[in-house]
């Protein structure tokens with residue numbers, strides 16, 4: 247991976263000027279590289295990782311992993327049905343997987359009821375969907391490489407040779 | 408009661424630095440750029456191997472020289488990475504960090520009155536271990552205009568008939584200076600001519616950024632006169648495991664082992680098992696940490712130069728050694744005032760030798776956010 251992408255994927259708030267210092271490149275070449283990545287779709291978005299458990303008083307929210315078995319269609323295979331599914335705003339992630347089922351769909355909703363309703367009325371009712379199995383998430387420990395826990399304090403002595 | 412303290416210990420240069428360290432250690436919410444160890448934790452696969460070994464009941468002594476498996480792994484690494492062949496049984500000793508290896512080697516080779524050339528600025532233990540072993544340290548002061556590197560002329564000038572060895576450390580703590588193969592070749596010519604041993608502390612070898620690291624024992628005709636030292640503290644972020652090693656000519660390794668067996672018995676088995684795992688599967692983690700240090704290195708050097716603290720680009724380790732001469736402060740005053748006014752800790756140059764005034768050591772083994780905040784505070788301090 248290009249070093250600029252490596253830096254941004256760890257911390258999207260580092261500025262082009264700072265990346266330039268870190269990599270020894272010029273600021274303008276860093277800026278144009280980032281522009282290029284944004285334009286060609288390599289960089290899709292910049293986002294903030296939030297530990298939902300820390301949000302006191304926020305609307306409660308549940309997540310479910312749903313295994314979906316589908317019948318692929320002529321010519322378009324899984325693409326068309328996947329698009330039908332991932333276009334719902336309730337769907338947070340959607341993956342085509344190998345194994346006992348076809349699509350792994352992550353759905354988010356306010357409570358168990360809303361998610362169950364979504365599965366029953368929106369997902370299972372699609373013609374190509376042959377079956378679903380829903381797993382509600384109980385606790386998140388790690389997500390996209392981030393351990394969802396406040397970082398431990400530095401255990402080193404403050405000064406040493 | 409009046410306690411007698413050995414004359415040798417009494418004579419060790421008292422550390423005025425100690426009081427400053429105590430001040431830092433007693434202070435809360437300090438941003439510290441004064442730490443001489445990685446900010447990364449040991450990679451998980453290494454910690455996991457250590458945990459597993461404890462579960463399995465590996466809690467015994469090992470052979471004095473260290474576990475054969477680890478020594479073999481080290482020799483494989485030396486041969487694979489650098490093309491230097493050492494015998495795992497006769498030419499390799501596992502020690503409690505490079506610290507112990509340094510102490511052992513000078514005790515093994517020196518007679519009273521023998522001299523050892525050291526360079527300053529250098530790691531703080533070099534002078535004291537030589538003195539404790541009954542030797543005389545002869546100091547070469549490296550210069551900023553030479554990139555803080557020892558030059559062949561300086562070695563020739565420092566040499567006396569009593570000189571047995573020269574201690575080298577590259578990449579260097581605190582200056583980050585290192586040597587290219589050509590520069591090492593030039594040093595070796597003089598070293599051979601003067602028939603000196605080389606005690607080579609290469610504990611930061613994996614953290615070399617601008618060229619490939621060459622162990623001095625890899626150069627033609629040098630293996631017989633080099634005691635090579637390395638360890639797991641820095642490259643693998645394993646300071647707390649306390650594992651290092653020495654490779655060198657059999658008679659010297661034998662002598663070091665003799666002292667080691669009476670004074671240390673062996674290095675901890677948990678640490679040795681973890682070290683084995685580090686060598687077997689740690690390359691990727693080392694490279695990741697190195698890339699991160701390298702980015703911070705460029706960032707800090709450029710930030711300090713922008714603040715008017717001129718600073719050469721260090722070639723290795725995780726330290727920069729900027730000049731503070733234009734502030735008019737002594738390095739100790741600079742460090743103390745910066746700590747009091749802005750709560751940023753760093754190590755004053757004098758800690759690394761009497762003549763290292765005018766510089767401070769900044770460690771970039773600290774998160775990017777800390778470095779950024781610290782640079783801002785140093786900027787405030789300089790206003």
Ligand SMILES: Cc1ncc(COP(=O)(O)O)c(C=O)c1O
Pocket residue numbers: 407443503504505506507530576579580608610637638639640646649650651
């Ligand atoms: C140059 C140098 N040598 C040796 C050591 C000690 O290393 P170890 O942890 O292997 O004893 C250090 C630690 O700071 C160092 O900087």
